[in-house]
Amino acid sequence: MNICSLKLRNFRNYDMAECVFRPNSICILEGKNAQGKTNLIESIYYLSHLRSFRTPSSSSLILENQDFFMIQAQIESHQRKEELKIVSMDHEKHLYHFNDPIRRYSDFIGIVNAVLFCPDDLMLFQQSPKIRRRFIDMELIKISKRYTSTLNHYQKMLKERNSILKREKVDPVLLETMTEQMIQDQIIILKQRVSFLEDLMEKTRAFYSYFTKEKEEVGARYQTFISMDDLETNLRNAYKKSEMRDKLYKKTHIGIHKDDIDFHMNGISVKEVASQGQKRSFVLSMKLALCQIIYEKQKEYPILLLDDVFSELDDHRCQKLISILPQKMQIFITTTGNIEPSWLKDHKAYTIQVENGHLREVKK
Numbered sequence: 001m002n003i004c005s006l007k008l009r010n011f012r013n014y015d016m017a018e019c020v021f022r023p024n025s026i027c028i029l030e031g032k033n034a035q036g037k038t039n040l041i042e043s044i045y046y047l048s049h050l051r052s053f054r055t056p057s058s059s060s061l062i063l064e065n066q067d068f069f070m071i072q073a074q075i076e077s078h079q080r081k082e083e084l085k086i087v088s089m090d091h092e093k094h095l096y097h098f099n100d101p102i103r104r105y106s107d108f109i110g111i112v113n114a115v116l117f118c119p120d121d122l123m124l125f126q127q128s129p130k131i132r133r134r135f136i137d138m139e140l141i142k143i144s145k146r147y148t149s150t151l152n153h154y155q156k157m158l159k160e161r162n163s164i165l166k167r168e169k170v171d172p173v174l175l176e177t178m179t180e181q182m183i184q185d186q187i188i189i190l191k192q193r194v195s196f197l198e199d200l201m202e203k204t205r206a207f208y209s210y211f212t213k214e215k216e217e218v219g220a221r222y223q224t225f226i227s228m229d230d231l232e233t234n235l236r237n238a239y240k241k242s243e244m245r246d247k248l249y250k251k252t253h254i255g256i257h258k259d260d261i262d263f264h265m266n267g268i269s270v271k272e273v274a275s276q277g278q279k280r281s282f283v284l285s286m287k288l289a290l291c292q293i294i295y296e297k298q299k300e301y302p303i304l305l306l307d308d309v310f311s312e313l314d315d316h317r318c319q320k321l322i323s324i325l326p327q328k329m330q331i332f333i334t335t336t337g338n339i340e341p342s343w344l345k346d347h348k349a350y351t352i353q354v355e356n357g358h359l360r361e362v363k364k
């Protein structure tokens with residue numbers, strides 16, 4: 001998949017910008033600090049995920065003193081051209097595919113498939129379980145329509161179940177119906193999450209051992225409230241056991257909305273043992289593994305966005321990283337200018353200078 005062209009209006013520090021990108025190449029976005037390199041990456045990420053990776057509020061993406069932003073792009077996917085447009089104003093997003101309005105976000109997410117690495121990803125190991133669940137959900141949403149609809153349904157049923165529990169008199173038939181639907185949804189969600197994580201870790205280990213010299217063994221364990229064998233019976237028993245407590249405190253205490261992922265290195269939790277460089281290598285390996293999974297499932301690579309990837313990596317790891325980037329993948333890398341041209345010798349690469357919200361291709 002390639003993004004062929006991008007138009008921005010009032011997005012962050014871009015009042016009006018247009019740029020053409022080369023397919024299956026590395027695009028180096030070079031510029032001094034605070035010029036708009038990450039903002040550009042953010043606009044491509046937004047096309048893919050309909051949310052920013054830096055802020056939950058769409059209004060902070062609008063250029064100061066303006067009342068809307070627009071992102072427009074031409075995408076090439078499976079030899080087909082796609083035209084996408086997002087206009088965000090008054091806290092609402094208006095989505096268009098070839099100028100036809102799209103009402104459901106889930107019909108838009110995934111048309112552009114972008115995988116991002118940014119320095120804040122290292123917080124994945126530190127932050128709350130919600131962030132780790134969101135990580136796995138966002139990736140599965142992009143590759144499985146069934147996962148998306150089941151997760152949406154589960155969240156609806158969970159809300160319903162909680163509202164039933166809050167009533168003065170709890171209707172036992174309604175409660176059982178909701179619980180049963182949640183059980184069926186969770187069987188699908190749990191199986192997909194666990195198998196996705198296994199696949200992701202198998203590939204992550206291969207990348208990690210390639211671009212680090214050390215011999216650490218990295219992995220991840222999915223942590224849920226029941227054992228994974230005979231899921232249906234285990235789930236039913238768990239909900240039966242929790243019913244009294246749920247009724248007493250008027251909310252659902254168990255479910256996949258509380259699960260977590262334990263990332264580990266040599267069997268010890270990453271947040272306890274890993275150095276910054278090791279965490280960075282682990283996350284990067286995971287992102288490359290993700291690209292590989294997407295390639296296997298969709299027969300084309302996603303767009304890879306690498307924001308400030310080289311700080312804190314030693315030269316050996318930087319070179320290794322570039323050498324394992326697939327040549328058939330479109331990649332955007334932001335830098336203040338610390339990329340050695342020799343690292344890029346096996347790739348098609350070009351440089352776009354980013355200066356105060358203006359883009360200009362430069363010869364290197």
Ligand SMILES: Nc1ncnc2c1ncn2[C@@H]1O[C@H](COP(=O)(O)OP(=O)(O)OP(=O)(O)O)[C@@H](O)[C@H]1O
Binds near residue numbers: 308
């Ligand atoms: N809504 C907005 N309106 C106007 N300017 C904005 C808005 N949001 C961010 N900016 C400006 O964008 C600039 C930051 O851009 P960006 O985060 O892309 O920097 P960068 O080029 O990646 O820099 P660094 O190398 O330091 O990471 C800052 O000058 C900031 O003030």
